Amino acid sequence: MFFRRFQFSRDIGIDLGTANTLIFVSGKGIVLQEPSVVAMDLERGVPLAVGDEAKMMLGRTPGNIRAVRPLRDGVIADFDAAEQMIKTFIRKANEGRGIVAPRLVIGIPSGVTGVERRAVREAGLAGAREVHLIDEPVAAAIGAGLPVTEAVGTMIVDIGGGTTEVAVLSLGGTVLSESVRVAGDELSDAIGVYLKKVHNLVVGERTAEDIKIRIGSAFPDDAHDNTSMDVRGLHLLSGLPRTINVRAGDIREAMAEPLNVIVEAVKRTLERTPPELAADIVDRGIMLAGGGAQVRGITDLISHETGILTHVAEDPLLCVVNGCGMVLEDYKRLQRVLDTPDFVRQTA
Numbered sequence: 064m065f066f067r068r069f070q071f072s073r074d075i076g077i078d079l080g081t082a083n084t085l086i087f088v089s090g091k092g093i094v095l096q097e098p099s100v101v102a103m104d105l106e107r108g109v110p111l112a113v114g115d116e117a118k119m120m121l122g123r124t125p126g127n128i129r130a131v132r133p134l135r136d137g138v139i140a141d142f143d144a145a146e147q148m149i150k151t152f153i154r155k156a157n158e159g160r161g162i163v164a165p166r167l168v169i170g171i172p173s174g175v176t177g178v179e180r181r182a183v184r185e186a187g188l189a190g191a192r193e194v195h196l197i198d199e200p201v202a203a204a205i206g207a208g209l210p211v212t213e214a215v216g217t218m219i220v221d222i223g224g225g226t227t228e229v230a231v232l233s234l235g236g237t238v239l240s241e242s243v244r245v246a247g248d249e250l251s252d253a254i255g256v257y258l259k260k261v262h263n264l265v266v267g268e269r270t271a272e273d274i275k276i277r278i279g280s281a282f283p284d285d286a287h288d289n290t291s292m293d294v295r296g297l298h299l300l301s302g303l304p305r306t307i308n309v310r311a312g313d314i315r316e317a318m319a320e321p322l323n324v325i326v327e328a329v330k331r332t333l334e335r336t337p338p339e340l341a342a343d344i345v346d347r348g349i350m351l352a353g354g355g356a357q358v359r360g361i362t363d364l365i366s367h368e369t370g371i372l373t374h375v376a377e378d379p380l381l382c383v384v385n386g387c388g389m390v391l392e393d394y395k396r397l398q399r400v401l402d403t404p405d406f407v408r409q410t411a
C-alpha cells in the first residue's frame with residue numbers, strides 16, 4: 064500500500080518559460096519539454112491544443128482559433144491561457160492520471176508581479192497540495208551547479224526567450240538582480256528586421272530563429288564570419304518567394320544592438336555589486352544559462368566587455384528545471400531558496 068502511494072504521488076518541478084516549459088518529476092527526471100503555446104477555441108473558451116501541437120498552429124489558425132504564448136517578455140500576458148497550460152502540462156507529466164503531487168516547485172521570471180504569482184500558484188494548486196515559487200535565476204544557478212547556499216558571491220546570467228535575468232547570489236538569496244526584456248527572441252527579431260531592411264525579404268519567426276541558431280554569433284571570428292546560408296522568404300518588391308544567401312558576419316552585426324543591451328545589464332549589475340562579492344565573481348567567473356547562452360561567441364563577448372571569464376553551464380536550456388528538481392530532491396538543505404507557500408502566507 065505504501066509502495067503504491069510512493070509510486071503514484073511524486074513531487075514536480077516546472078520551468079515556466081516564455082519559450083519553453085519543462086517538467087521534472089522526482090524519481091524520473093525531466094518528463095516533458097514543450098513550447099509554451101496554447102491554442103484556444105474562442106467560441107467555447109477551451110484549449111484545443113497545448114505545447115508542440117499548438118506551436119504548429121502559430122500563424123496558421125482560422126478565425127475561431129487563437130494560438131497564443133501565455134507568457135511574453137517575462138510576464139504573464141494571458142492569465143487564462145497560462146492557467147490552462149500549467150494544468151494540462153501537469154496532467155501530461157502525471158501521465159493523465161490526474162493525481163495530485165505532494166509538492167510543486169515552479170520557476171518563474173523574477174519580474175512577475177504579486178498578482179501574477181498568485182495566479183501561477185492557483186493554477187499549480189490544481190495539480191499539487193503545496194506550491195512553491197522559485198525565481199528563475201536562483202533555480203538556474205542551482206541547476207548550473209553554483210554553490211548558491213554558501214557565503215560566496217556568484218553571478219548567473221539567464222538568457223531565455225523573452226527576458227535576460229542577471230543576478231548576484233550569496234547564502235541562498237538574491238543580493239541584487241536586473242531583468243531586461245531582451246533575450247533570444249529579440250536576437251531573432253533583429254535578424255528579421257535586417258533581412259527586410261537590407262534585402263527586402265520577409266521571413267517568419269521560425270526562419271529567423273533558424274538563421275540565429277545556424278550561423279548567428281556574438282563575437283568577431285573571421286573563419287565563421289565568412290560562412291553563409293541560403294534563406295527563403297517573401298520578396299517585398301516582387302511579392303514572390305525568393306532565396307538569398309546571407310553571410311554570418313552580417314547576421315552578427317544585425318544582432319549587435321540587442322546583444323549590447325544584454326552586456327550593459329551585466330555591466331550595470333557588476334557596478335552595483337558589493338566589493339567582497341565582486342571579488343568572488345572575478346575569481347569564479349560569470350555563469351551563463353538559458354537557450355540564448357548557446358549563441359556562438361557570447362562568452363567571448365561578455366568576457367571581452369567585462370574583463371571577467373565567462374562560462375556556459377552544461378545543458379543551459381535545462382538549468383532552471385534541473386534546479387527545481389534539485390530543490391525537490393534535497394529539500395531540507397535547499398528549501399530556504401523558495402518563496403513562502405500560499406497556505407503559510409495566509410496564516411502568517
Ligand SMILES: Nc1ncnc2c1ncn2[C@@H]1O[C@H](COP(=O)(O)OP(=O)(O)OP(=O)(O)O)[C@@H](O)[C@H]1O
Pocket residue numbers: 079080081082083084137172199221222223224225226227246247248249251272275276352353354355356357358359379380
Ligand atoms: N542553439 C541555439 N543557439 C542560439 N539560440 C538558441 C539555441 N537554442 C535555443 N535558443 C534560443 O533560446 C531561447 C529560448 O531559451 P529558453 O528556453 O531558455 O527560454 P525560456 O526559459 O522559455 O524563456 P524566459 O527565460 O524568457 O522565460 C529562444 O530565443 C531560442 O531561439
